[in-house]
Amino acid sequence: xxxxxxxxxxxxxxxxxxxxxxxxxxxxxxxxxxxxxxxxxxxxxxxxxxxxxxxxxxxxxxxxxxxxxxxxxxxxxxxxxxxxxxxxxxxxxxxxxxxxxxxxxxxxxxxxxxxxxxxxxxxxxxxxxxxxxxxxxxxxxxxx
Amino acid sequence: xxxxxxxxxxxxxxxxxxxxxxxxxxxxxxxxxxxxxxxxxxxxxxxxxxxxxxxxxxxxxxxxxxxxxxxxxxxxxxxxxxxxxxxxxxxxxxxxxxxxxxxxxxxxxxxxxxxxxxxxxxxxxxxxxxxxxxxxxxxxxxxxxxxxxxxxxxxxxxxxxxxxxxxxxxxxxxxxxxxxxxxxxxxxxxxxxxxxxxxxxxxxxxxxxxxxxxxxxxxxxxxxxxxxxxxxxxxxxxxxxxxxxxxxxxxxxxxxxxxxxxxxxxxxxxxxxxxxxxxxxxxxxxxxxxxxxxxxxxxxxxxxxxxxxxxxxxxxxxxxxxxxxxxxxxxxxxxxxxxxxxxxxxxxxxxxxxxxxxxxxxxxxxxxxxxxxxxxxxxxxxxxxxxxxxxxxxxxxxxxxxxxxxxxxxxxxxxxxxxxxxxxxxxxxxxxxxxxxxxxxxxxxxxxxxxxxxxxxxxxxxxxxxxxxxxxxxxxxxxxxxxxxxxxxxxxxxxxxxxxxxxxxxxxxxxxxxxxxxxx
Numbered sequence: 299x300x301x302x303x304x305x306x307x308x309x310x311x312x313x314x315x316x317x318x319x320x321x322x323x324x325x326x327x328x329x330x331x332x333x334x335x336x337x338x339x340x341x342x343x344x345x346x347x348x349x350x351x352x353x354x355x356x357x358x359x360x361x362x363x364x365x366x367x368x369x370x371x372x373x374x375x376x377x378x379x380x381x382x383x384x385x386x387x388x389x390x391x392x393x394x395x396x397x398x399x400x401x402x403x404x405x406x407x408x409x410x411x412x413x414x415x416x417x418x419x420x421x422x423x424x425x426x427x428x429x430x431x432x433x434x435x436x437x438x439x440x441x442x
Numbered sequence: 443x444x445x446x447x448x449x450x451x452x453x454x455x456x457x458x459x460x461x462x463x464x465x466x467x468x469x470x471x472x473x474x475x476x477x478x479x480x481x482x483x484x485x486x487x488x489x490x491x492x493x494x495x496x497x498x499x500x501x502x503x504x505x506x507x508x509x510x511x512x513x514x515x516x517x518x519x520x521x522x523x524x525x526x527x528x529x530x531x532x533x534x535x536x537x538x539x540x541x542x543x544x545x546x547x548x549x550x551x552x553x554x555x556x557x558x559x560x561x562x563x564x565x566x567x568x569x570x571x572x573x574x575x576x577x578x579x580x581x582x583x584x585x586x587x588x589x590x591x592x593x594x595x596x597x598x599x600x601x602x603x604x605x606x607x608x609x610x611x612x613x614x615x616x617x618x619x620x621x622x623x624x625x626x627x628x629x630x631x632x633x634x635x636x637x638x639x640x641x642x643x644x645x646x647x648x649x650x651x652x653x654x655x656x657x658x659x660x661x662x663x664x665x666x667x668x669x670x671x672x673x674x675x676x677x678x679x680x681x682x683x684x685x686x687x688x689x690x691x692x693x694x695x696x697x698x699x700x701x702x703x704x705x706x707x708x709x710x711x712x713x714x715x716x717x718x719x720x721x722x723x724x725x726x727x728x729x730x731x732x733x734x735x736x737x738x739x740x741x742x743x744x745x746x747x748x749x750x751x752x753x754x755x756x757x758x759x760x761x762x763x764x765x766x767x768x769x770x771x772x773x774x775x776x777x778x779x780x781x782x783x784x785x786x787x788x789x790x791x792x793x794x795x796x797x798x799x800x801x802x803x804x805x806x807x808x809x810x811x812x813x814x815x816x817x818x819x820x821x822x823x824x825x826x827x828x829x830x831x832x833x834x835x836x837x838x839x840x841x842x843x844x845x846x847x848x849x850x851x852x853x854x855x856x857x858x859x860x861x862x863x864x865x866x867x868x869x870x871x872x873x874x875x876x877x878x879x880x881x882x883x884x885x886x887x888x889x890x891x892x893x894x895x896x897x898x899x900x901x902x903x904x905x906x907x908x909x910x911x912x913x914x915x916x917x918x919x920x921x922x923x924x925x926x927x928x929x930x931x932x933x934x935x936x937x938x939x940x941x942x943x944x945x946x947x948x949x950x951x952x953x954x955x956x957x958x959x960x961x962x
Contacts, residue, residue: 341538341550344703346690347877350557351777353549355614360547389547398543 312411514592525594561874566763578755579745581738585756590798593766602787604772618776647882653920655875657908680909769931
């Protein structure tokens with residue numbers, strides 16, 4: 299079994315840099331690259347009755363959009379050069395779900411970008427990169 | 443009559459009557475309009491209201507309350523006290539222990555429960571309970587809790603059926619509720635009359651949603667605002683409320699809905715938390731309070747009607763507050779995606795528990811423990827007010843004002859929190875009932891954007907009217923309509939309960955054998 303490198307990808311500039319970096323690393327050690335995108339979702343948020351009714355429809359649309367507008371172009375743009383690329387699309391808390399994806403894939407490494415600026419919200423609640431650095435099940439590389 | 447016929451005949455009729463009402467509104471002055479509507483309504487619908495709310499001969503016990511409590515008792519026995527047996531499993535379902543992580547992004551059991559609860563938690567929990575304990579005495583609390591516990595079985599039955607017989611459409615949306623289990627469930631079991639019941643239910647549901655679920659709410663929200671800010675014309679509140687409701691249900695303005703749905707649970711928790719703090723502050727009174735509750739439930743303690751009065755008030759309040767058996771919750775829960783309809787039944791049985799057994803009881807305990815009800819220092823019996831209609835309270839208040847006085851006796855600032863809570867609860871109840879009404883509307887007239895917008899506009903107009911006018915007979919009628927829903931719904935529940943039992947036995951045996959397991 300080849301090693302796997304999981305990269306968190308959300309379409310931002312830093313995520314693009316992280317993807318590029320992860321692809322280089324994967325080629326270097328001949329690993330499989332897993333491009334993961336997490337749609338922020340809490341099972342404890344509150345919805346109106348209409349939102350409850352339309353949820354399944356919206357979820358299908360959201361998954362389709364993420365696949366078509368985000369993951370597919372990212373993979374297509376990648377200079378694969380014989381690299382095996384998989385994609386994963388999940389709902390959940392971003393940091394927790396990325397950890398879960400890393401565990402499920404028995405990842406050798408987790409690569410993520412980070413937001414260049416530190417805003418008030420991430421100071422208060424912690425950033426994804428900061429959280430992952432503390433709780434990830436494997437070595438984490440944070441790409442600026 | 444087929445569904446198409448109904449569509450053709452009733453839609454123009456409803457539209458005409460709405461237009462006629464609007465024309466009247468334009469031609470007549472505001473005060474005379476109130477009077478006109480009141481008279482017309484009182485004359486044409488008075489018989490219906492008195493029929494629904496009439497008492498058993500020689501008592502002051504409304505038969506509709508007995509109808510709900512008897513049904514709840516029958517379901518409790520028929521399903522072998524499922525509300526107690528399945529309680530731990532219900533909690534596990536809500537916590538997501540049995541949810542497949544790959545289904546994340548779908549509506550969770552917790553979200554379904556929270557959405558349905560926001561439609562029932564409201565004025566009943568704050569004002570209604572105050573009425574119950576001030577008229578029936580502390581003993582009413584005992585009967586209220588009992589009725590709440592029994593009502594859990596009614597919710598379990600109706601919500602399971604709601605999910606089982608819903609309609610699923612190609613685009614992934616769903617429509618469900620009593621209308622659908624009445625038609626599809628009856629057809630499946632070879633029973634007749636399902637269509638008639640469904641049409642009746644849908645009509646009552648539309649009327650109830652416009653009245654009790656809308657006009658009454660905006661009316662009471664205005665009363666609460668006027669109480670805090672001083673008196674001002676109701677049409678101002680009405681216009682603001684109608685505008686906000688319009689923005690949410692027609693404009694699809696998610697931000698307001700989102701804010702409400704965040705504030706409402708917060709208010710609920712704050713309300714219960716404060717109640718708990720007040721109860722603990724008066725811990726030396728807890729024994730006395732429970733003594734009063736148990737004594738009042740079975741003996742003559744000086745409150746209106748003695749133990750029977752306490753029973754009537756307690757049962758009434760529970761039935762009016764948690765809506766178990768009315769069928770509204772079946773509409774709310776049916777949109778959830780689950781492979782097992784019965785799981786939604788398990789989750790929904792927590793609703794009467796939270797609404798009645800927890801929140802209503804908190805209100806009652808705070809009123810009792812802070813000593814709002816005046817007793818004779820020599821005999822320990824309650825003293826009635828001069829009219830003899832309720833127990834004398836410290837400052838002579840009743841309803842929301844009594845709850846407000848009880849909470850403010852411990853924390854003076856709480857009256858403002860309570861005012862905001864009442865308004866938020868009223869608003870979330872309106873949003874929920876606009877959905878219930880819409881589902882009944884589309885059942886009668888068919889789905890379609892124009893038809894749906896017609897209903898939503900009518901709904902907003904009634905929001906405005908509700909706050910602007912004091913339309914006693916109209917509100918009586920719409921309350922009666924909500925309980926008429928229960929008459930029709932419970933007949934269907936009796937006929938379809940074997941279906942629920944089959945689902946329940948199958949599920950419970952698979953749970954026991956380990957076929958249904960927790961996700962790690």
